[in-house]
Amino acid sequence: MWEKLPQDEAVAVKSAPSLTYWQDARRRLWANKPAVVSIGFIILLILGAIFGPFFSPYSYSDQNLKLANIPPAFDTYAVTDGEGNTTRFFLNASNFNLYEVDASGHVLGIMRGERKDMLKKQQPFEIAGQAITLDYAKLPARILSADGTELRTSGWSWNMTYLFGTDQLGRDVLVRQLFGARISLTVAFVATLVNFFIGIFYGGIAGYMGGKTDAIMMRIVEIISTVPLTLYVVLLMVVFDSGLLSIIIAIGSVFWVDMARIVRGQILSLKQQDYVAAARTMGASTPRILTRHLLPNAIGPIIITLTMLIPSAIFIESFMSFIGLGVTPPLASWGTLTSEAVETLRAYPHQLFFPAAAISLTMFAFNFLGDGLRDALDPRFRK
Known part of the structure; x- marks a missing residue:
């Protein structure tokens, strides 16, 4: 049975806010998570x-053949001399070169060893006063100490000099x-x-x-x-x-x-x-x-x-x-x-x-x- 409401009772009426076509389109666009992430990207x-190259010390054409084909991350080795000084380096297994790095992951340069033995496929190095041998007779290449044991890596490090690495021309x-x-x-x-x-x-x-x-x-x-x-x-x-x-x-x-x-x-x-x-x-x-x-x-x-x-x-x-x-x-x-x-x-x-x-x-x-x-x-x- 229908009855009239008392005068002192207020009737609450809810209505959606009035939006224009473009306001409603913007609201629905921002509700689409993949689209919002795409806009940010x-x-x-x-x-x-536009601005990224200005913050880099290198240009798109700078070449350094000594640092060619360096990966963006590498597994480092650490060798300590008698005075407690540690020399860190990594092996680029693709071109059989050793590169010296610091504790932060900055590449300092290529390490020069002695003459390669092409028959044994080995190259001796002297690092931190110790005799080190790069053995690439069998792949993957290994770093051997003076007594012939294989050196263990000290952990992965990100290349802080070239974040994405270098190409074939450095x-x-x-x-x-x-x-x-x-x-x-x-x-x-x-x-x-x-x-x-x-x-x-x-x-x-x-x-x-x-x-x-x-x-x-x-x-x-x-x-x-x-x-x-x-x-x-x-x-x-x-x-x-x-x-x-x-x-x-x-x-x-x-x-x-x-x-x-x-x-x-x-x-x-x-x-x-x-x-x-x-x-x-x-x-x-x-x-x-x-x-x-x-x-x-x-x-x-x-x-x-x-x-x-x-x-x-x-x-x-x-x-x-x-x-x-x-x-x-x-x-x-x-x-x-x-x-x-x-x-x-x-x-x-x-x-x-x-x-x-x-x-x-x-x-x-x-x-x-x-x-x-x-x-x-x-x-x-x-x-």
């Missing part, structure tokens, strides 16, 4: 690529990684600008105009998309020198076609809406309808597509540099670092691990960010 990558892998990030992110930034200014407006005009204009413009897109990118880069190298400029021109001139198709599809569905007919009735010009009404309402799919195309541009640049069609030495990119490291994969796997991990993590980050933006900008997921 991308920001750190950009900051590291160059700092970390600095070259950061310079490679600069090139890859530059290519991605150029691809984003081209997609925004060419792909969006090209697809928007084709979708809004329709008819023969749309047919002609989309046939041009199909012709461009049928040309293999590798062949296109080779043709550009005939005109331009091999390098970053050829990659930027190649990606910038053909990478916008996917964006144009997506924007065209969005505009074809949006131009039938009532607000477009009202704007046309009030005398709005075609550029105004396109820029003020249609493209802003298609901004969600545009942003998602941009974030998905950025890792594709990074991968294309890395692949072109890997096969020798990208940047030229001494410049470094993730593709050239990978190409150089493949030659010494068995002996020095760390040289391949870091550029491959950088490419993989960057592509994962942009893909997770794209998935998060798709969920955040889709009105169907709004609660």
